[in-house]
Amino acid sequence: MENTRKFYVDGEWVDPIGTDTVDVVNPATEQAIATIASGDEKDVDRAVMAARRAFDSYGSTTRSDRIALLSRIIEVYERRVDDLASTITQEMGAPTGLATTAQAPSGLVHLTAALDALRGFEFEEQIGTTTVVHEPVGVCAFITPWNWPVNQIAAKVAPALAAGCTMVLKPSEIAPLNAIVFAEILHEAGVPAGVFNLVHGDGPTVGAALSMHPDVDMVSFTGSTRAGVEVARNAAQTVKRVTQELGGKSANIVLDDADFEEVITRDVLGVVVNSGQSCNAGSRILVPSDRMDDAVAIARAAAGSIVVGPPEAEGTTVGPLVSQTQFDKVRRLIQTGIDEGGTLVAGGVGRPAGLSTGYYVQPTVFADVTNDMTIAREEIFGPVMMLIAYEDEADAIRIANDTNYGLSGMVSSSDPQRARNVARQLRTGMVHLNGAPLAFDAPFGGYKQSGNGREFGRFGLMEYLEAKTIFGDNEN
Template structure:
């Protein structure tokens, strides 16, 4: 039982201004596994004022000082890696292999990437007699989700530190343990007092107070599109910069010449990874109508091989979804697919038969889905795949783009030129060709309702920087 009842403000662990606690539920057991305090507007103000007080000094720190700080964080994180993975497994149900080698590992991956980018990042460029200077934007509000918790913390905190910004973090109250451990790591690594601050709490209270606070210069938010709209509305009166990474309903186009065994198996596995709780999951598989029977056979066999169970057990591919609320939402959407006439290829409503407790969902595949069905329109955020047939390339592209989202896309073909041609027509911030992995140095983000701004690599730095033109910085050369 974890008791983590303090906030990290101005380099110290402090009690909340107004005592209020929340039980944290282990989704694999449905039992209370810890308690945290829930913050108030007064706690947010304390944290923001600490960030404001530290802002000028940290913005003036040298590149080398920030490089040394990021390296120190990496060194301390390495000592506590398994502890972070254990927390993630407990709070959001990630199987141990995923928790250790993907979830927890994403933290040092992005910190290390930020360190490499920082070494040569052009904070100042000369254009003729003008200097174009990039400066820290100021105190930032960072609001992160529960599905890839340490990943989303690291992709905000690391570039903010590299840019010279101070910050206040509100992690998800559903999965808060890893963030508290991360604060301990930063403290041990020597992050100066006030540079990093952490407040636990919910979105309507702490999140709204952070995004509307007059002394916050920038808000970086990851979460649902609905919540992202609320954050932007709260920030608008202060004319703050708002960077958002929101929802997705990504299409996976398998072209007629693809290796179908590889592409379909890979697509099913990618959709079910992290129990389907990834914003960029390939949840709509678009396949040639003439190959639908083959696709159904391969996909059903892959789903049948997915082992669902206790995240602590070896060989488990898929743990529970994060909460009772999320479980019920997924059940309702699966039922909507059945009611609207989609063909249920595997899975369905209820828990897997061998599991009596925990927020477990059956790996579910619908086939012969039309793109106007609820399961094809809404972000389910669970292990639910829709297989949608198409008649030609133009229809595949039209279906792929027929969504309010635009986070990611996937294309499989044995002809790289064809795959590139299709990728160029997808209205998404990212495209994976033939199962290519993400690149920590490439920008991550989306079009349309999937957000604005970019994270990862050098593009992630820009969100935390203001640009200043200094005219006459260099003397004019004699003619």
């Protein structure tokens, strides 16, 4: 791949100012597949200044201008989607099927959703004699993760472009190669110089410099709650806007009238998608105490059907975790679950049979878990789930809400109205009823320590706009 040792600044691929580099490791082979440049404060300053200059013109573009630009980006993206998929498989281990049907196409969905939102958004409204004008917030800094890499890039870049903002992106240094392809797509589509800029590097250096930079008007961060706290602390020095999509420990309430065979099988398989590396995974599966034995048997069978293996191998449904660090963390938490008294229903600390190389972890199910155990409190970010017993509906809601997080949740019942009633009592930003999928034109985000702000569609667009009130603008 070209441009791995360069940054994209002011419409060109440029050499870094510093000399630091980072190896990109294929988690299936544990071998380096590329080396990227790693930036510093001077690289950040150069990119931010380019974005600041570009905002003078791009911030004044018309809706029609931005519709045309997004349409061109979509056209080029469609031609490069296979390149993105193969890159994501190599750098973060997503199975080929997942990369080609979900990971890479997700960016296209965000671009389309932003385009639709732009077409229908009212940038001016009248309130009596007052005019309210929605204007772009300015220069944005984007710090994105490795788990759904191009999904999170596009979820920020697309609405920011639609709003008229300019930006600097720092993707995860663990899975940065897809961001290079994304930058190539924007360049080919004719994004004006300086509107989009890309600087690689780590959080403590490039991420902190972006968060603190006085010429950055907004930071949008996706990642761990711990890192999100640091971003907010750094950004507070210049009182810039901060939006955050952070961790989760989502509860999945299986009500007593649900079809247990269907629901628990579906949801065990759902947790392990992307090797369990999804912030909204429903890893706390809540079941009636008198149905626990049934739930254990079904979960054990479902876990046993999962095929863990090399991402490119036919039939693989779960690939490796993304890194040695993640591999060590997940196995440590599995051992903690055992040590604290959880009953191992499936999986465990050891690698899956036949896989001695690569960051592979067995899909793991615990039973007899109480909500005060470490594995029920901490976000594991791996293919690990726990069965937690509840006594009645009120107890299920109490357990579900007993967490520092509030990103997502799930409720399953044969009675749709009953499921709706429970959903409305969950303190969480999203709830899936009876396995309903995400909708990319509806808001994505959480309560409590899962962050603030919303992404996707019209709600994502609004995060990149300021409201200017002009009094007396409509007097007769």
